[in-house]
Structures are given as structure tokens and as C-alpha cells.
Amino acid sequence: MTCDFISLVSGNIASLQPYRPGKPIEELERELGITDIVKLASNENPLGPGPMAREAIARCIEDIGRYPDGNGFVLKQALASHLSASGPEVTSAMITPGMITLGNGSNDVLELIARVFATPAHEVVFSEHAFAVYPLVTQAIGARGVMVPAVRWGHDLPAMLAAITERTRIVFIANPNNPTGTWINTGVLDAFLAAVPETVLVVVDEAYREYIEATDYPDCAQRLSEHPNLIVTRTFSKAYGLAGLRIGYAVSHPDIADLLNRVRQPFNANSMALAAATAALTDTAHVRETKRLNDAGRQQLTDAFHGLGLDYIPSAGNFIAVDVGGSGEAVYDALLHKGVIVRPVGNYGLPNHLRVSIGFEQENARFIRALQESLI
């Protein structure tokens, strides 16, 4: 008889539900024997990486036999000058390489933050309908997750502030949030930051910041000098089109970066990702084209939702959560059989919605046709 391994682990690990990723195209091909599949399930950039990143990736093959630079010197330099120069506000903050922590995707960084700062004696606050990784990393370390009810699908920052206790170590905020696409404006965020005790780390996850250009969208990298307990996380997986390479980062007070760097794996950012991300930062034309495509696709999809009489959550990201009225899972399944992969979001407390990533015009059109046929 084999050992009951589950009995060896703590309750928080035993009851963990693994992250549910978007279904890979190859898996659906195997399962249903269909080809010509459209995947709009993981908020990937339909354009993929831009020409500059592609060139850097090709050049990098020569160096792949060597370990990467464990300190990511070149990318941190590039990020520091990019972040110091790119603030939309009048005075740009001074960001130094010592304030940056690189990760194997920003997911890696989110987990590092939880591991470094929270223990089973602590609480971690996040919103209902927020990114699934926050409760996951909280539970994995045995800390207590405190989920604050959302208001109109968005974060209720005053309620999140009220949920902070002496045991709270971390507050996770997604701005914009995935899967709802809701976002928090400058006034609301600044009021929150001003009121949070400085022993509580506020993590603002800006994975989709490149897609939003509202003038009252708060750039948190600009707020670090005023709020030393603030950590901003960003990624190259979305607008920069490098999801498969896994590269993201945090910007924070240098003392926080130092702590995160003690815990991370020595080579958590790989050579190709470092090279591609450094090149991608200079490719402003690609980010601009990405945004143009996304804006057009968002319009195409929301026009179609209006036509079909479907409610949706207005989104600032590269995806939209649409209310398919009835069971999201059933419509998801029907779409799969038509070769269209989207994301069911019942596990986010949104059983009637599906999240669709914004793709190329043809892909969006294919989804709309399939959706129309799948609605009962």
C-alpha cells in the first residue's frame, strides 16, 4: 500500500486548487480532433513579440549554453531609465536598478512577495473577483486570505482599507483587474495609499497598464518615493507579447527589493527573456500597434454584445467579461466544440460570465459567430 501523501502536508496545501489556465490549442485538438482553433483565453497579444524582441531572441541562441546574468544587469538598467522617463505626470520619479526585482513572469514576483512578508500568523487582503494568483499564493504559505466584496465588479478600496487589521501584511490590488477589466482612478487610489499603515505592503499589479490611457489612471511607479510600503508589479506577458518567455518585475523601495532578491531563485529570469524584454522596451511602435489593435477589437466585440443584447463589464484591458446569461460553463463547452477557446470564470465568482481575450479582427468575428450559435 502506498503512503497517504496528502496526510503529510498541511491543511492549506491539501486544500489548494491548482490555477486553472486557458486550455491550450493542442489539448483541444487532441480531445476533439478539430483543427483551425481560435484561442482567446489567456489575454495574450495576438501580434506576439515585436520585431526588435524577435531579433534579440534569435541572437540569443548563441549564448544559451551559459547561465543567464543572475542579476539581470542590462534589463534592470533599461527598466530604470524607461521607468524614470515614462511617467505621465509632470515630475518623473527617479527609479534605480536597485529598486527592481525580476521574476519568471510577474507571477513569480507576486509569490515572492507573499513568501517574504506573510506567515501563517498574517492576513492578506484582496478583492472578490480579483486575479486568482492572490488567494493562491496566500493559501500556499498558510496565511489567512481576506476577500473583500466587490462593488460593481471592481475593487472597493474603502472596504479593503476597513478590512486591514493588526495582522494584515499585504494588500493585493489589480489595476486594471483581471478578469473584470475594472480599474481604480487616481483620487481613489491616492486616498487609500494615504490611509494605509506603512507596515502593510500595498502591491499594485499593473499587468495591463499599457492598454489604458485615461488621464486619471494612477502610475504607481511615480508614487514609490511618497509610499515606501508600495510595490508595483508589471509584466512583459501582455502588451509586449512575451508570455511564453516568462518575464515580469516588481518596482519597490530598495530594501524591499533586497529582501525579494534574497528569496528568489538565483536564475529565475532566463537569458532569452532578459534579452527579449530589453529589446521590447525600445519597440514603442509595437506597443502602439498593439494598443490600436486592442482598441479596435474592443469596439468590435462590444458592438456585437450590444447587438446580441448581452451585458458586459466595461474593460480597460485586452479582454472582456461578457454575461452570457445562464451557465457560463455550458456556453464555454459549446464554444469549444466550435473550435473557440475562451475562459470560464465561475471560479472567480462570475458563473454567468465568460472572459474573452481581444484577438485579431477575424478571430473576434469567429468568436462572435460561435457565441451567437451557442446562446440558447
Ligand SMILES: *Cc1c(COP(=O)(O)O)cnc(C)c1O
Ligand atoms: C497575466 C497577469 C499577470 C502576470 O502574468 P505573468 O505572465 O506571470 O507576468 C499578473 N497579474 C494579472 C492581473 C494578470 O492578468
